[in-house]
Amino acid sequence: MKYYLSALFCIFISSYCQAIVVKGRVTDDKDQPLPFATIFIKGTTTGTTTNAAGQYQLDLAPGQYTVVCQYIGFKRTELPLNVNTSAQILDFRLQPVNMQIKEVVVKANGEDPAYAIIRQAIKKRHFYQEQVKEYTCMSYIKGTIGMKGVPGRFMGQKIDKKDMGVDSTGKGMIFLSESVTKISARQPDKIKLEVISSRKSGGGFGLSFPAIISFYDNNVSAVITQMGPRGYISPIAENALAYYQYHLEGTFTEDGKTVNKIQVIPRRKHEPLFSGYIFITDSDWRIHSTDLLLTSEYQLELMDSLEIRQTHVPVTGDIWRVKDQVIHISFNKFGFRMGGSFVNVYSDYNVAPRFPPKFFDNTFLKYDSAFDKQTHTYWDSVRPVPLETDEVKDYHEKDSIAKAARDSSFSRYHLDSLQHKQPRVKVMDVLWNGVKRKYYFRRDSSIQYNSLGVRGLLKSLKYNTVEGLVIALEPDLNIYTGEESSLRITPFLRYGLSNTHFNAYTQIDFSNRSKERKRFGRNDWLLAGGKRVSQFNQDNPIDNIANEFYTLFLKENYMKLYENWFGKLRYTRTFQTNDKLSVGAAYESRNPLENTTDFVIFKNDRKQFTPNHPYELANVPFEKHQALVLDASFTFQPGQQFVELPDRKIPFGSKYPTFIIGYSKGIPNVGNSIVDFDKWNFSVQDNMNFKLLGEFRYHIGIGGFLNDRNVQIPDYQHFNGNQTFYNIKYLNSFQLAPYYRYSTTAPFYATANVEHHFNGLLTNKIPLLNRLKWNLVAGANGFYVNSDNNYMEVFGGIENIFKMIRVDVVAGYQSKEDTRIGVRVGFGGILGNMVKLKTN
Template identity: 60%
Template sequence: MTKYLPLSILFLFTLPAQATLIRGKIANNKGEMLPFATVMIKGTTQGTTANAEGLYQLDVPQGSHVIVCQYMGYRKEEKSIQAGNTTLELNFVLQPLSLQIKEVVVRSGGEDPAYAIIRQAIKKRSFYQSQVKNYTVESYIKMLAKLRKMPKRIFGQKIDTDDVGVDSTGKGIVSLSESVTRIAYRAPDTKLEVVSSRQSGGGLGFSIPTIISFYDNNVEAVASELGPRGFISPISENALFYYKYRLEGTFMDDNKLVNKIKVIPRRKYEPVFSGYIFITEDDWRIHSTDLMLTKEYQLELMDTLAIRQTHVPVNAEVWRTKDQVVYVATKLFGFDVVANSVNVYSNYNLKPVFPKGYFNKVIMKYEKDAEFRGIHYWDSIRPVPLEEEEQKDYRVKDSTAKARRDSARSNYHLDSLRRKPQPVKLENVLLQGWGHTWYFRRDTTIAAHRFNMGSLIKGLSYNTVEGASLYITPGVTFSLPKNKALIWQNNIRYGFTNTHLNAYTSFTYAGSGQGEYGTGNSWTIAGGKRISQFNRGEPIGPIMNSLYTLLLKENYMKLYENWFGSLSFYRNFQRTVSFNISANYESRIPLENAEDFVLFKNSKKTFTPNHPQELANIPFNREEVITVGGSVSFQPGQRFIEYPNRRVGMGSKYPTFTASYRKGFLDADFDKWNIGVSDNMNFKLFGELRYHFTGGGFLNDNKVSIPDMQHFNGNQTFLNIRYLNSFQLAPYYQYSTTAKLYGTANVEHHFNGLLTNRIPLFNRLKWHLVAGSNAFYVNRDNNYVEVFAGLENIFKAIRVDVVAGYQSQADTRIGIRVGFGGILGGAFKFE
């Protein structure tokens, strides 16, 4: 790899001995510091960006140079220097631009001259977007996040300021990092090589350059979570439908006329920018930008996000981004956060030569010693001077981290860890779960075994078979050498009405060897007695079943007991391929209802038998069944980030394919298969399409018991949390089958603000429309279709659907279902 390292990277290490450091401050004519101003060597793309205090530093080769300083809204200033062996101080005082207004006659009902400029820029957009087919560039990134205020508690949990890294008032830097990354581009592929990266307190910093191109029709501002639809560029093909423009004036920059144009959204609640875009005359390219997003324009999670870019010529025909500053401010859950990201791009090469096979599945790679560069290295290559509070943050947090690392191998540290556990509190046992850790020395490191048990309250449930039941799950994780672990999990359940005790245990040996880059495998052996739902997909959870049983006299959960023993093996290959093979023995025991207590008496309703009434004609008696089989999941096109000791999968643009097969023996005789395909497809402005299609059946159905049938995950409660793996209004067992062939389809489209952004109130609340259909087909007598439409992103997490279900042998069903959906919906679980 080293022989391919470009000379521009090696230059970073030799620069201090062959260059002169110039430094200074940048202010305006009133003495006010100008943050993040651009400083460059004229005629090159070598330069830097001032910090938030207007201070800059720049290494220049020895000799004569012209240093250029520019800042949006101010006249560019140039100064000649003679770089020798000593540090030079070079300050700049920039004068405000005197904008000239073109002499344009605008008749009554006419349009602002900005529109003609924008139309020309739109015509040239696709040319500049694809003008450069290959390039390399080096990017320096500094990211800073600060807390201005924080709550004392969040979701009932007390927040320790020491854990966050701020002072006792809740103020201070919570994240500070910097990195140097080499970007290589060959259309349409991009590859990043992280030369160096650090974070205050130790570890790798944020190293992915935020490449924002306003030549794209749809702009992703930093992360898709901030705007799932993306944001419309002020010079996109359809920009005139979304923006109004006003020419603020013109100025000359290096004998080139530049137009300053105010960008004004036509309507609120569209995914658009506001601010200024600067367009050069005649060639109609972007000169610079000063654009902003706010919550009123579909920005999520953040209050404001500002993007400021400066573009400079790389040669006579090509301009590229020289520097980019992103500002973020938000108040969320009581946290008041401000952050900025400074990207400085330098050493553009528009005619790079890439080794064969350079562009592959690894889209980002960290150099072996990227994390371990010393302070002198960073002081020599850092183009943006650190501010005083940043220097202090590095100094304090790095020294604290070093002290912790130095003590991590000591007996004192081991004793401290052993003394740290606090006495178990009743609230932990009841509500949160509890555990204990045993620390010990292994070679030169400290390892630990861990005991854990879930909360007793969460283990309580109620059903008509057991009455009230208590389920506890004590387990121990043993740390083993060579990155391995042995997990001993116990499951104990007692029904207070039927007085049945069910208990089983499992041992899982898991881990991955060094150098396997994310590939892991596990063996699991388990056995004992348990209680199971007839549908192994467990379409209803214990909490919802308890509520419906006690409050509404509906016992949807259908159960049987089984003595069992199982052996399984699972292997994962870097998120691309995973497979599982298993063998399972069950001695199955039928159960009957043993409890009929409800909180609200209702003589008009009776509990249904524990045997699924839809399958009353299929007997279920004591039986012994062995099943063997396996499953495989495959997602082609997986891309990776490669760290020095592992790879991390970053997803793929292709669907995920699955297949499974299972065969039954003893009191069973069947062969069951299933295949599936699923994907999420983001169409940006037009929303996101999610789908899941399956097909399957029984090659042989000579003897098939109820637990081995094909069940479709119905839902008869108000809550739905399995949108792409369920049918929102279907009964749980009405459509169960042993047919030779069946097919299912789950499709839903998330509009992400499309349409609802035109509806008053909904656009302010940012409630988004979702619609789709779920269906399966077995034969003419056994089929089901439902369509639904709903709103999601309610309080950023809630989704409500209105559903209509149709089956050829029954009346149409109408129902309402509530679940989790939206920006934060995936973080919530409820069973």
């Protein structure tokens, strides 16, 4: 009996002390809702933000409170609250702030009084930037993106609005996400994010990375680098007066402090600058709040506009931190009209956390083991920003659809439905797009599939002077072997109509992820064998499309080929740190090939095709022989950062360079192999973002032959030349160099590829270019073997043309030849840098 009485007493006390929901609405003096207003308990950072309808809710224990409500441009309001019932309503009706223009002595030059305030804020900038050496806080993030219009077709393809999640008018919510994350930080650059919970409408990963924006920094990042590679100059940066004009719109008093409302006006367009308002407190010159805007006129990329609104509140007597932050984005291009908002609510600041030793390790983002398993009740209890009507609807509809799909996923009907719902094969699929079919089956607790794909027939046609017209089929079979592994089988079938040679080989790729004792990593095996055609330079410096164009239209046959029966085995271990060890063995029976056709579309009697043997190496014989080559390489990048999921770690990058070391050995007298050499190489590469000054990229390498007793042409050190009009290997090629003229077996060589991407610096001052956002790029490439074998080229160009294209003018110099001038076209810019093309 005593036990049961104690249990009942505990239940009673627990129920009595449960948090009580306080709800309300925040409006202006005309009863219009104020979206994303700040609500918090005075003397704490416990609080919330209103939603777009001006609604808020707070969970509070019984007691006496003073609730503070503030909104940019309105008087801060405090209301007493006695929490003692099951639910309470507390509404706020805010009055516009009465701006007072301070009486100031205007200088003879007519300087606005805002400049004196900004100078004081700049002097205090570093103090506030470094004031808090370390801290922890909780962050709630809600992100929404909605479509307001969708075109019927895009790039010739019909848009399926239903698949996008929008209605027939092109309107609807396409993204809704919430998360709760604990932030731990230490000056100058240590940070750890622990995702407590996260959800996304319809399932999947939500947005869990808080956009930590500090206007005390000189250079402010706009959420992601792609939106502004140079960053943006803060209105109180050290050199801000050179970029901004300021106007004091007035002052108001809040909680005994005078707050200055200062309009921020960019001096020039096409600079990475904000416009809008920054509020600075008098005497201590700290940021009170911000309402700042980025637009495409001020180097904002991808989006049309991005607005950042922040409210800062006291954490302790002298320390203020961001209480809430709202980011609004808009996009209107190609018929797509989109808008979104990302609300961050920060609470529970601790500015003296005393982190244990080694707390800040290489894991900067860690997900709790149950981050995606929380119930609706949980979210209702922790969500500080009430859901709006359309958000409730979106969660309900998409979660219901996802649940129904999961519930039916094991039914025979669902399996047959997946099988039959695959798109019909169309003529264009057979000719160009390719055909892919999936074959579904049940495995353990899920439905999986194997897939078979075939490239379009027209893409399977190739042409060169050795084989003539080539039919090259590459069917691709992916077989499900488990959640942690994959198997891919790719046969390569190739027939040359001119030389009548049929080549066929098969490549098998098997990959499995290991996580024994949390030692995460991946093992990859490659096994291949058969008969194939290869370029002498195994880096494949020229791709098929470029070779076909130059051969058929310009009578230039740059691609040089040999035929080989081969067997190849390679093992690659990718470690948890993303370092990679690769070892392999390849055996080839190599056969020379000759040109068998001189067909061209445009005849030109003044030109003749060169022999298939690289003419620059005419004095180096290439006869039928066998070669056994062993090789190993190790790639490592120190300081790797990680995202840690409950079942794995994902490398996220590092601020340090990537180092690569390699070694290959020609083995003589095994299987009639005649090659006998030892070859080594070492390289370092990195991308370094200097923000306003642009991005510097480099790739520097050295290497050579320790032994060159018998080196055949495919085993030479080749420097990737380029004699076509376009280039896609900027940091691993020489844009005007011939393909094989500088190939060598020397004991030592050195290479360097460097380029600087100005990302709008300089071109933002040139009319037309600044409007088009075409950016300058410049650099140099070179290698040195000896005084007779060396090459240098310099180039300058324009990139980000249509966000994709880059054009360079290049001057190449070799000590015994005249300077060469050429133009090269490739991919470069915000989107172009993401393009990766298959070159063989």
